[in-house]
Amino acid sequence: MANLSEPSSSLSFSSSSHLSNGSITHETSAAAATLEVISLTKLSSSLEHLVSDNSPPFSDADVVVEGVSVGVHRCILAVRSKFFKELFDKKNNNNGCVEKEGKPSYNMNEFLPYGKIGLEAFQVFLSYLYTGKLKASPMEVSTCVDTHCAHDACRPAIDFAVELMYASSIFQIPEMVSLFQRRLLNFVDKALVEDIIPILVVAFHCQCSQLVSQCVDRVTRSDLDSISIEKELPYEVAESIRLLRCKPPTEAEDGEAVVVPLREKQIRRIQKALDSDDVELVKLLLTESDVTLDDATALHYAAAYCDPKVVSEILALRLADVNRRNSRGYTVLHIAAMRKEPSVIMSLLAKGASASELTLDGRSAFNICQRLTRPKDYHAKTEQGKETNKDRICIDVLEREMRRNPMAGDVSVTSHTMADDMHMRLLYLENRGITLRRDLPRLFISAIVHAPLINWSKI
């Protein structure tokens, strides 16, 4: 009942604003404005109840995000978002909609021409649509598991803002696009240059020209290698960075102009052979020129982009230095940590990669993994038969390696730590659906504990 009486009191203040005395008019206007703020705040919190959980009262449709059904009210979405209005207006629902328990159900993936919007980002987005207020980002998905990180420009913080930018742009909420463009702009100078890539990609897709321009400028001035730029950025963006980076012709020496491209061509051929998983061709190319695997930073390339079995086949050639640094000062293990692929990390460690090597700015492979991993993913329980928790395995393996072998380049492996790694490996296999009895890993470990160094990639 109190709610019903408030609008009329608000109206009575508004209607008294015709009083001729200037100060009274001013006071009543101020009071009316205050009441309006109070009314809108109450309206906002009442509507918040409609998004307080994933099954709100009176919801008449579902949106499935990361396997979770989120109940929504079509009338609210339609009045707030042009995208949803057009979606719900469609008479023939050939738009990814299926009927489920008497309600239409939409799959988020059907909405996305590019990018990703996770469950928590969609919940924050929905909350804004209903209440007009932007909630704080949930810590479990917008921070990393490095306790020393300020989380002001680590990858999870960036990725969460990127997801909300995709949501704002795809669902056509212009004021949110402006807001997230500003947030993402704040990351551009603070973040590591490799973490600028997702910002540049979202800016390109969402046509945020100011953000594109600042990101392009940062990447152009950085030492980010041309391979990463070509592989990870849209062609148009990669091309504009390449042109911006081109030396003026007058700076190129005559001799250099002939020799450098030939060497680069040979390196590119090796990388193309790696892209095709053709290690035999790589061996052939090595015999045809004086370019070595290390010259081509072939291990770095394979660790970043190739199938894990290619990494172990290249390692098996024993022609590459497993602790070599690339032009940016990263070892192969640093690159593998950025990819967060447990089997590549384990193959490298088994071949003597040092986990204690630091990047030029003082990060270990363990730190790299930590700063890429969200608490939600690290603590996620893995159901039997489902894909394993790769984030956790990478971090745990590297942490154990750091603890047991702080000296760089020491390839000796103790029986105890070997057992640790085998246990980890078996859990990994078990979670991938290879059914092993719960106590089998321990029995198996005791049998192989004195075995020679294992090639993880063959398991």
Ligand SMILES: [Zn+2]
């Ligand atoms: Zn962080």
